[in-house]
Amino acid sequence: MLAGIALTLVSLWYGQNHGLMPLEGSEESLPIDSLFNLMMTIGTGLFLLVQGVIVVAVLRFRRRQGDLADGPYIEGNIPLEILWTAIPAVIVMILAVYSFEVYRQIGGLGAMDHAMAHAQPQPQMARLAGAAIAAPLAEASPTSLADAPSPEPVLSDATYQLPGDGPYEIQALGLQYAWIFTYPDTGVVTGELHVPVGREVLLKINAQDVLHAFWVPEYRLKQDAIPGRPTEIRFTPRTAGEYPVICAELCGPYHGAMKTRVIAHSPQEFAAWMQEQQVASASGLEQAIATADPAQRSVEQILAPHIESLGISPEVLQQLHPPMVHAHAS
Amino acid sequence: MTTQTPTQSTPARSHPEPHQETTWRTYFSFSTDHKVIGIQYLVTTFVFYLIGGALATAVRTELATPEVDFVSREVYNGLFTVHATVMIFLWIVPAGTGAFGNYLLPLMLGARDMAFPKLNAVAFWMIPPAGVLLMLSFIWGAPAAGWTSYPPLSIVTNPVGEMIWILSLLILGTSSILGAVNFLTTILKMRMPGLGLNQMPLFCWAMLAASALILLSTPVLAGALILLSFDIVAGTAFFNPTGGGDPVVYQHMFWFYSHPAVYIMILPVFGMISEILPVHSRKPIFGYKAIAYSSLAISFLGLVVWAHHMFTSGTPPWLRMFFMIATMVIAVPTGIKVFSWLATIWGGKLELNSAMLFALGFVSMFVIGGISGVMVAAVPFDIHVHDTYFIVAHIHYVLFGGSVFGLYAGIYHWFPKMTGRMMNEFWGRVHFVLTFIGFNITFMPMHKLGLEGMNRRIAEYDPKYAALNLVCTVGTYILAVSTFPFIFNAIWSWWKGPKAGDNPWRALTLEWQTSSPPPVENFVGEPVLVTEPYAYGLNGSTPGISLEPEATPSPAT
Numbered sequence: 098m099l100a101g102i103a104l105t106l107v108s109l110w111y112g113q114n115h116g117l118m119p120l121e122g123s124e125e126s127l128p129i130d131s132l133f134n135l136m137m138t139i140g141t142g143l144f145l146l147v148q149g150v151i152v153v154a155v156l157r158f159r160r161r162q163g164d165l166a167d168g169p170y171i172e173g174n175i176p177l178e179i180l181w182t183a184i185p186a187v188i189v190m191i192l193a194v195y196s197f198e199v200y201r202q203i204g205g206l207g208a209m210d211h212a213m214a215h216a217q218p219q220p221q222m223a224r225l226a227g228a229a230i231a232a233p234l235a236e237a238s239p240t241s242l243a244d245a246p247s248p249e250p251v252l253s254d255a256t257y258q259l260p261g262d263g264p265y266e267i268q269a270l271g272l273q274y275a276w277i278f279t280y281p282d283t284g285v286v287t288g289e290l291h292v293p294v295g296r297e298v299l300l301k302i303n304a305q306d307v308l309h310a311f312w313v314p315e316y317r318l319k320q321d322a323i324p325g326r327p328t329e330i331r332f333t334p335r336t337a338g339e340y341p342v343i344c345a346e347l348c349g350p351y352h353g354a355m356k357t358r359v360i361a362h363s364p365q366e367f368a369a370w371m372q373e374q375q376v377a378s379a380s381g382l383e384q385a386i387a388t389a390d391p392a393q394r395s396v397e398q399i400l401a402p403h404i405e406s407l408g409i410s411p412e413v414l415q416q417l418h419p420p421m422v423h424a425h426a427s
Numbered sequence: 428m429t430t431q432t433p434t435q436s437t438p439a440r441s442h443p444e445p446h447q448e449t450t451w452r453t454y455f456s457f458s459t460d461h462k463v464i465g466i467q468y469l470v471t472t473f474v475f476y477l478i479g480g481a482l483a484t485a486v487r488t489e490l491a492t493p494e495v496d497f498v499s500r501e502v503y504n505g506l507f508t509v510h511a512t513v514m515i516f517l518w519i520v521p522a523g524t525g526a527f528g529n530y531l532l533p534l535m536l537g538a539r540d541m542a543f544p545k546l547n548a549v550a551f552w553m554i555p556p557a558g559v560l561l562m563l564s565f566i567w568g569a570p571a572a573g574w575t576s577y578p579p580l581s582i583v584t585n586p587v588g589e590m591i592w593i594l595s596l597l598i599l600g601t602s603s604i605l606g607a608v609n610f611l612t613t614i615l616k617m618r619m620p621g622l623g624l625n626q627m628p629l630f631c632w633a634m635l636a637a638s639a640l641i642l643l644s645t646p647v648l649a650g651a652l653i654l655l656s657f658d659i660v661a662g663t664a665f666f667n668p669t670g671g672g673d674p675v676v677y678q679h680m681f682w683f684y685s686h687p688a689v690y691i692m693i694l695p696v697f698g699m700i701s702e703i704l705p706v707h708s709r710k711p712i713f714g715y716k717a718i719a720y721s722s723l724a725i726s727f728l729g730l731v732v733w734a735h736h737m738f739t740s741g742t743p744p745w746l747r748m749f750f751m752i753a754t755m756v757i758a759v760p761t762g763i764k765v766f767s768w769l770a771t772i773w774g775g776k777l778e779l780n781s782a783m784l785f786a787l788g789f790v791s792m793f794v795i796g797g798i799s800g801v802m803v804a805a806v807p808f809d810i811h812v813h814d815t816y817f818i819v820a821h822i823h824y825v826l827f828g829g830s831v832f833g834l835y836a837g838i839y840h841w842f843p844k845m846t847g848r849m850m851n852e853f854w855g856r857v858h859f860v861l862t863f864i865g866f867n868i869t870f871m872p873m874h875k876l877g878l879e880g881m882n883r884r885i886a887e888y889d890p891k892y893a894a895l896n897l898v899c900t901v902g903t904y905i906l907a908v909s910t911f912p913f914i915f916n917a918i919w920s921w922w923k924g925p926k927a928g929d930n931p932w933r934a935l936t937l938e939w940q941t942s943s944p945p946p947v948e949n950f951v952g953e954p955v956l957v958t959e960p961y962a963y964g965l966n967g968s969t970p971g972i973s974l975e976p977e978a979t980p981s982p983a984t
């Protein structure tokens with residue numbers, strides 16, 4: 098009995114104080130962590146129970162030297178067996194219902210309806226920042242990047258404002274070995290993801306060549322990028338800061354190097370940043386990129402039809418990543 | 428229910444000195460004796476285990492530091508791909524089913540051999556060439572798309588290595604299917620008179636469930652691999668998105684086999700643990716029927732949970748919920764087994780020899796893998812840890828802490844039966860302690876690494892993970908060292924170990940009621956069922972059975 102109380106207390110304490118998870122950077126991370134804490138509590142209890150029984154049994158029921166007698170003939174105990182079938186069944190049901198609820202809270206269940214609803218054309222990146230990169234991209238991409246018409250760019254506005262309603266949409270394209278983020282409301286293209294704190298972001302994810310996966314550990318969210326099959330993920334940044342974006346699906350030798358950052362700004366900072374991007378693009382970043390010869394060449398190589406074996410030399414690949422990030426995120 | 432204590436059974440010596448014809452040469456021949464084949468499986472797969480372990484050691488050496496400094500990135504991807512393939516398809520699956528299934532089933536069922544002895548030998552002899560083929564792939568560039576071999580990466584990376592990988596797996600899958608046909612037929616048709624299904628030792632139940640899973644799921648993997656090979660060599664577009672194919676269809680087909688594969692790898696070991704614990708606890712197995720039927724329940728549920736590996740693959744939400752709940756439900760039959768094992772040892776008289784230590788280690792470690800398994804079944808949490816080191820930790824607690832500990836327990840337990848000699852206890856315990864410590868140092872920190880943000884299948888990582896990774900690598904070296912006491916112990920004991928006698932553990936299942944090693948057709952005369960497999964302590968205590976071979980029971984007269 099005493100052991101049982103101690104076990105319960107330790108489990109309850111450890112379930113809240115395991116310190117295993119990174120910072121909670123998104124609204125979604127809060128319910129996910131509560132679910133994890135509950136599972137850690139139950140898991141710790143079960144762990145201690147089983148290990149405790151084994152240790153006590155080893156100490157108490159060890160065969161003494163020379164004792165060749167058998168133990169008691171106990172074949173089973175139906176009530177006990179019903180009990181340890183019923184208790185895990187109940188725990189599992191609670192976890193399933195709770196997980197379901199958390200999944201609903203983080204918007205997982207609505208994802209597919211939204212995918213259907215998002216057919217209206219969005220302003221595209223053509224003619225704007227990063228066009229030199231975006232154009233070959235759009236040509237090579239079999240999927241959604243190129244199919245929307247590009248209406249008038251919103252450059253005429255003096256100050257940038259986040260679009261009013263619904264989640265803020267950003268497009269992500271995974272390719273060996275980088276992410277390219279496009280902000281359809283302005284057409285800005287970046288190698289790092291910039292998001293406004295407190296605003297729900299809808300990330301529409303595509304892959305250029307092989308599978309990748311978009312993962313931000315601080316957001317507790319991950320979504321595969323699948324060539325030919327657009328996917329999406331929603332999250333609401335909660336704290337301003339910089340967090341790693343990690344590719345979590347094996348995509349080739351440089352998979353481990355396929356990293357970038359998500360930068361969560363306050364809405365004002367985000368607007369200022371976006372403004373800066375638009376100004377920069379209007380005042381000839383386009384040209385700068387066009388003349389950034391090594392970078393452009395390697396991007397084109399990356400985008401070469403991937404049925405041919407990917408004999409990209411590591412040197413070229415290593416060149417790819419830094420220039421792109423610098424050109425767009427500065 | 429016929430019951431009879433071992434002392435009342437006819438003394439041994441009623442059989443002639445057996446096995447003169449089994450020499451070392453026999454093990455290199457196309458023998459149709461299930462015992463020879465079982466040992467062939469065991470030794471061959473153990474050699475591949477060592478190869479897979481060497482590959483793992485190379486992987487961990489690369490990961491000792493955050494930079495890429497030991498092998499190239501390309502080679503690294505080949506190392507972990509082949510490591511996983513070897514450990515799964517050339518060690519745990521064929522060792523659990525092929526080695527122990529072959530060796531034990533006919534003996535436990537009172538049969539003279541398997542139902543189809545020739546087919547059995549064919550199934551075994553497919554394994555060495557398939558394994559050698561896979562190793563040769565390093566010459567042309569090993570398969571490097573992970574053991575899951577997801578397209579499109581698998582279509583565009585090292586096509587020669589990838590094709591070799593596919594061919595090797597097709598051979599191994601065929602071997603596995605042939606074995607399963609044999610096991611099923613043997614269990615259903617070859618039981619000795621009077622041995623009903625509900626009197627079978629629990630290992631037989633576990634093999635029944637595992638064989639059914641193999642038969643139902645392996646053909647789907649074969650189909651996926653054949654289509655994938657068409658995409659690679661013939662330019663078809665089953666899974667290749669550039670031609671309109673769907674890579675996610677491959678994932679469904681792959682996991683339709685590869686989730687059940689986890690149960691193919693763990694069910695036989697469950698069965699072995701259910702044999703080993705009662706013998707060395709001197710107590711009947713607790714809840715025979717619950718354990719037997721929970722194997723079938725796990726087997727059935729194992730078929731309908733595959734997409735829990737695909738929660739981030741764009742699987743529709745309602746399907747994710749279905750697969751989540753189905754996966755979590757597996758915890759119930761698995762929990763029944765664990766609690767039944769605990770109840771079995773509780774109040775017994777535990778003999779803490781090497782077999783028992785590994786069996787208890789199995790329960791202890793497997794539970795950790797089971798707990799993290801329920802966690803990753805929860806979709807919202809899995810979305811965070813999918814493809815991270817948390818998963819690497821989880822699978823190794825299930826497959827190493829579970830399956831491999833269980834296989835070691837099985838080897839220590841049945842070694843006297845297989846060879847007629849005892850293994851050295853001291854070195855067995857050294858082996859256990861080193862394995863237990865090395866295993867936990869290697870894999871426990873990986874839980875934290877994964878939760879914090881370290882993804883899997885990477886040759887380089889953020890320097891903030893350096894310290895824990897170094898710990899993991901040190902653990903791996905301890906694990907590597909831990910195999911040496913075992914290898915020397917096994918070789919030495921096989922050659923010069925003390926004679927075991929027929930039944931050194933005073934066990935009641937049928938395989939212990941014949942000589943060690945058993946004669947060619949297992950039993951001299953017709954085997955007779957004199958006792959339940961787990962009737963320990965039936966007449967109160969059964970004192971005074973000496974460990975001398977002369978006094979060991981042998982109802983097989």
Ligand SMILES: [Cu+2]
Pocket residue numbers: 308309310344345346347348349351352353355
């Ligand atoms: Cu990647």
Ligand SMILES: [Cu+2]
Pocket residue numbers: 685686687689732733735736
């Ligand atoms: Cu699975």
